[in-house]
Amino acid sequence: MGNPEVTKTPSRTAGNSKQNATSIKQTTKIDMYTINTRSTSQAGTNKNDATGIEKSLSVIMGELQKINDNMAKNKEEIKTEFKKEIDELKKNIEDKDKKWEAEKNLLWEHIDLMEDKIKKLTEGVPEKLSEDENNQLKEEKEKIQQQQARIIAEIEKMEQLKQKQLKIEKKNNIVIKGLIDTDDDPKQTTVRFIEEKFRVKVDAADMWLQGKDKKVVIVKLKKWETKEEIMKNKKVLVNTKIFIENDLTREEREVQRRIAQEAKEIRKNNHSVKVGYRKMCVDGKWLSWQQLKSNMEKKDF
Numbered sequence: 001m002g003n004p005e006v007t008k009t010p011s012r013t014a015g016n017s018k019q020n021a022t023s024i025k026q027t028t029k030i031d032m033y034t035i036n037t038r039s040t041s042q043a044g045t046n047k048n049d050a051t052g053i054e055k056s057l058s059v060i061m062g063e064l065q066k067i068n069d070n071m072a073k074n075k076e077e078i079k080t081e082f083k084k085e086i087d088e089l090k091k092n093i094e095d096k097d098k099k100w101e102a103e104k105n106l107l108w109e110h111i112d113l114m115e116d117k118i119k120k121l122t123e124g125v126p127e128k129l130s131e132d133e134n135n136q137l138k139e140e141k142e143k144i145q146q147q148q149a150r151i152i153a154e155i156e157k158m159e160q161l162k163q164k165q166l167k168i169e170k171k172n173n174i175v176i177k178g179l180i181d182t183d184d185d186p187k188q189t190t191v192r193f194i195e196e197k198f199r200v201k202v203d204a205a206d207m208w209l210q211g212k213d214k215k216v217v218i219v220k221l222k223k224w225e226t227k228e229e230i231m232k233n234k235k236v237l238v239n240t241k242i243f244i245e246n247d248l249t250r251e252e253r254e255v256q257r258r259i260a261q262e263a264k265e266i267r268k269n270n271h272s273v274k275v276g277y278r279k280m281c282v283d284g285k286w287l288s289w290q291q292l293k294s295n296m297e298k299k300d301f
Contacts, residue, residue, distance in 0.1 A: 103158065104155050104158060104159075107151045107154060107155050108155070110147075110151055111148050111151055111152070115148075163249055163251050163252075166249040167249055167252070170246075170247040170248070170249065171224065172205075172220060172221045172222070172223070172224055172226075172227050173218055173219065173220050173221070173227075173246070173247030174218075174219050174221065174227055174230060174231070174244055174245070174246070174247065175216060175217070175218055175244065175245045175246070175247050176190065176193075176216070176217040176219065176242065176243070176244050177215075177216050177217075177242070177243045177244075177245070178240075178241045178242040178243055179193055179215075179217060179242050180209065180214075180215045180216075180217055181215060186207075186209055186217060187207050190202075190207060190217050190219060191204070193242075194219075194230065197236055197237070198229060198230050198233055198236070200226055200229050200230065201226075202219075202221075202226075203221060203222040203223055203226055204219050204220060204221055204222070205220045205221065205222045206220040207219050207220065218247060230244065231244070231246070246277070252278075255278055255289055256275075256277070256278075258292075258293075258296070259275055259278070259279075259280050259289065259292060260275055262280065262292060262296060263275050263280055266282060271283055272284070279292075280292055
């Protein structure tokens with residue numbers, strides 16, 4: 001048998017291999033050049049974009065700063081305006097108070113004059129008068145007494161208006177006793193104390209000291225809600241020497257003094273007593289100030 005015929009696969013020539021290698025190398029260089037060119041172009045674009053963004057941010061920050069400055073300025077203007085309104089309100093109240101006092105004094109003087117007139121009429125009456133003269137004198141006295149009653153009613157009305165105005169003025173006020181006993185700044189001490197103890201932001205419109213030793217702090221809050229939160233959580237001051245109360249008018253203080261005095265007397269008889277604003281609870285039953293006042297008047301009588 002003859003040897004099978006072997007078909008030879010033509011081999012690649014060295015020349016072709018070299019040419020192909022050169023072609024690949026050139027292609028790679030072109031591709032790399034293209035990539036490099038694109039990268040450089042993209043970098044330039046990114047750089048321009050970054051510069052634009054930086055400028056935009058700078059403009060925005062500038063505008064925000066202007067807004068912030070305007071807000072700070074407006075806040076200061078509002079604060080100044082609010083203080084001005086508070087000062088004007090105080091002055092108006094003081095002026096009205098002076099006017100009421102002057103009018104009240106005039107009315108009392110009028111009452112004194114009428115009482116003198118009645119006295120003179122009575123003292124100057126002869127022992128024997130005719131019936132007509134008696135009737136005339138009686139009518140004159142009644143007219144004077146009616147005038148007195150009207151003047152007294154007017155004085156009482158003025159006092160009620162005054163108390164109402166004062167009550168409105170003191171509505172958002174709180175009184176703090178036992179806090180100021182050092183040389184620290186009273187305002188800073190008070191604000192820090194309230195914010196730490198009651199976890200509320202102090203939005204005080206005004207703050208001042210009163211009392212003989214100037215150690216009682218009066219805080220005028222802008223919002224009723226802030227005062228309500230403080231008064232609701234007064235229990236945090238239990239077992240301390242610091243007390244927080246409502247800022248009462250003179251009439252309200254007198255009412256509370258009388259209620260406290262009555263509570264002290266009732267406790268002597270082993271009753272359970274709690275004192276509230278214009279009321280008192282005795283053995284679980286609440287009594288209004290009117291009821292307490294009536295009971296005290298009966299007892300005094």
